[in-house]
Amino acid sequence: MSIEIKNLSFVYGAKSAYEKRALEDVSFTIKDGETLGIIGTTGSGKSTLIQHLNALIRVTNGSIVIDDIDLSQKRINLQLLRSKIGMLFQYPEYQLFEDTVEADVAFGPKNFGYKKEDIDYMVRQAIELVGLDYYEVKDKSPFELSGGQKRRVAIAGIIASRPSILVLDEPTAGLDPIGKREILDLVKRLKDSFVKTIIMISHNMDEIAEYCDHVIVLHEGKLIYDTTPEELFSDKEKLVGTGLSLPHTVNIARLLSEKGVEINESCLDVDSLVNAIEKAVPNE
Amino acid sequence: MSRDITLGQYYPVESFAHKLDPRVKLLLVIVYIVGVFLVDSLYAYIVVGAFLITSIIVSRIPFKSVLKSVKGIIFIVIFTAILNLLFHKEGEVLWSFWIIVITKEGVLFSIKMALRLLLLVLGTTLLTYTTTPMSLTDGMESLLSPLKLVKFPVHDVSIIMSIALRFIPILMEEVDKIMMAQKARGASFDNGNLFKRAKALLPVLIPLFVSAFRRADELALALDARCYNATPNRTRYKKLTLSWRDLVATIAFAVYIVLIVAVNNNFWGLY
Numbered sequence: 001m002s003i004e005i006k007n008l009s010f011v012y013g014a015k016s017a018y019e020k021r022a023l024e025d026v027s028f029t030i031k032d033g034e035t036l037g038i039i040g041t042t043g044s045g046k047s048t049l050i051q052h053l054n055a056l057i058r059v060t061n062g063s064i065v066i067d068d069i070d071l072s073q074k075r076i077n078l079q080l081l082r083s084k085i086g087m088l089f090q091y092p093e094y095q096l097f098e099d100t101v102e103a104d105v106a107f108g109p110k111n112f113g114y115k116k117e118d119i120d121y122m123v124r125q126a127i128e129l130v131g132l133d134y135y136e137v138k139d140k141s142p143f144e145l146s147g148g149q150k151r152r153v154a155i156a157g158i159i160a161s162r163p164s165i166l167v168l169d170e171p172t173a174g175l176d177p178i179g180k181r182e183i184l185d186l187v188k189r190l191k192d193s194f195v196k197t198i199i200m201i202s203h204n205m206d207e208i209a210e211y212c213d214h215v216i217v218l219h220e221g222k223l224i225y226d227t228t229p230e231e232l233f234s235d236k237e238k239l240v241g242t243g244l245s246l247p248h249t250v251n252i253a254r255l256l257s258e259k260g261v262e263i264n265e266s267c268l269d270v271d272s273l274v275n276a277i278e279k280a281v282p283n284e
Numbered sequence: 285m286s287r288d289i290t291l292g293q294y295y296p297v298e299s300f301a302h303k304l305d306p307r308v309k310l311l312l313v314i315v316y317i318v319g320v321f322l323v324d325s326l327y328a329y330i331v332v333g334a335f336l337i338t339s340i341i342v343s344r345i346p347f348k349s350v351l352k353s354v355k356g357i358i359f360i361v362i363f364t365a366i367l368n369l370l371f372h373k374e375g376e377v378l379w380s381f382w383i384i385v386i387t388k389e390g391v392l393f394s395i396k397m398a399l400r401l402l403l404l405v406l407g408t409t410l411l412t413y414t415t416t417p418m419s420l421t422d423g424m425e426s427l428l429s430p431l432k433l434v435k436f437p438v439h440d441v442s443i444i445m446s447i448a449l450r451f452i453p454i455l456m457e458e459v460d461k462i463m464m465a466q467k468a469r470g471a472s473f474d475n476g477n478l479f480k481r482a483k484a485l486l487p488v489l490i491p492l493f494v495s496a497f498r499r500a501d502e503l504a505l506a507l508d509a510r511c512y513n514a515t516p517n518r519t520r521y522k523k524l525t526l527s528w529r530d531l532v533a534t535i536a537f538a539v540y541i542v543l544i545v546a547v548n549n550n551f552w553g554l555y
């Protein structure tokens with residue numbers, strides 16, 4: 001499913017004393033099968049943008065077309081749309097509520113009207129996909145799990161309804177480095193096997209550089225870059241004034257080449273950095 | 285959504301009324317309320333209305349926003365008006381059908397009661413519109429401080445109140461977020477009968493309570509960690525001080541009170 005966003009603007013609390021312009025004339029396209037990264041400083045409108053995608057915020061200005069669903073239309077099939085677009089919110093573990101992990105994961109599929117037998121299978125598959133032991137956790141209360149486990153259960157609750165687009169709002173926020181890596185690897189695994197398109201908000205440039213093939217930058221509600229990570233991080237000047245930084249690997253490569261080590265690749269992850277350094281400084 | 289609740293919401297503009305001392309505003313509003321209850325003649329209601337409109341203009345809050353606060357109670361107003369109309373049986377009969385009797389006095393009485401309710405709500409809304417919850421509790425604490433003499437824990441009560449007030453918008457935001465998250469999982473909150481709807485709220489209420497308890501815990505820890513205790517000699521960051529504005533407002537109010545009392549009593553038959 002491709003997503004086409006045109007001239008999207010949004011104002012919170014329109015015509016009140018608390019009026020706040022959150023998005024301004026944003027246009028871009030997400031192709032089928034992409035992993036899109038959305039970056040921008042706090043308050044730049046990232047969450048507002050993605051909440052438009054499954055009509056949690058209705059389009060008031062501009063248009064969004066997802067395949068053949070036009071979100072600026074007044075009447076749309078919300079259930080269908082929301083089952084196609086899975087959305088994981090910031091700190092999703094705070095939205096668990098059922099007695100058991102199994103019931104919580106089943107909440108989505110049940111709402112979307114799947115049959116009982118199908119739901120059982122979908123739930124089990126989702127729990128296993130996120131790397132938890134189905135028989136061990138299914139009857140536990142979600143509240144007695146660890147933070148990282150809770151987040152996995154929350155992710156399972158989203159992917160259980162088989163979305164074809166998965167939207168993640170800062171999926172690694174508040175996790176330790178190992179937990180972060182595990183969640184990201186999970187996202188990568190999902191991408192390879194289960195969902196087609198991934199849209200991910202992140203404040204971590206390393207994650208964006210490593211996992212995304214398309215990136216947009218929001219700044220004060222405006223779209224300022226719509227490009228690839230290679231392009232964006234190739235030129236330090238581009239990020240000046242946006243409050244964003246370069247990924248560590250890119251930074252190391254830059255510093256090395258300033259010192260005369262010949263590195264020409266963009267080095268978006270550790271492996272490619274290591275390769276580039278080995279190429280530039282051959283081992284005796 | 286939940287942000288649409290206007291009752292008790294601060295309206296951030298700069299005005300004469302916003303700058304008044306909260307204690308003065310509280311006292312004046314109490315007097316205003318007593319006034320609205322005592323006033324009886326329709327002419328006096330006109331004076332009250334005129335005074336209210338003047339106050340709204342002085343607070344520089346758009347009329348539309350003030351009127352919004354009436355929306356929530358319009359049903360109650362109409363309902364009581366109808367009841368008053370039906371049950372007021374004395375006086376000159378205007379119209380009667382079966383057991384329904386409508387009298388001239390009944391009409392006047394229901395209009396007065398409706399006006400009374402509206403003026404009450406509008407007046408108190410104006411207070412919350414022009415005063416932040418924080419300064420309201422500060423004002424209340426200061427006004428209640430004589431109660432300390434009888435060992436009433438005024439400060440504790442006021443800190444509890446201000447924490448509660450502070451948490452209302454936070455919890456509302458939380459409700460918004462949780463609702464969105466559950467909607468993304470296909471939950472719908474506006475379908476079905478009352479029972480179904482109440483049940484649909486469980487996925488919102490449970491996480492909300494969990495997080496409210498978590499927040500309360502964290503806050504208690506934070507207060508403890510900073511050695512907070514409500515000792516009697518705490519100094520404050522914002523001291524309440526009276527200014528010329530408070531004097532002007534009080535004088536204007538005194539004039540208003542004299543005026544409504546006079547109008548209410550037909551100027552004691554002086555002319």
Ligand SMILES: Nc1ncnc2c1ncn2[C@@H]1O[C@H](COP(=O)(O)OP(=O)(O)OP(=O)(O)O)[C@@H](O)[C@H]1O
Nearest residue numbers: 012013020022040041042043044045046047048049
């Ligand atoms: N429900 C709301 N009501 C009013 N204003 C809001 C609301 N939600 C967000 N805003 C405002 O809109 C702007 C954009 O917010 P948004 O949440 O989209 O930012 P963000 O890029 O996701 O930030 P963060 O990185 O902190 O999550 C901010 O200035 C914010 O204060």
Ligand SMILES: [Mg+2]
Nearest residue numbers: 046047090169
């Ligand atoms: Mg956000």
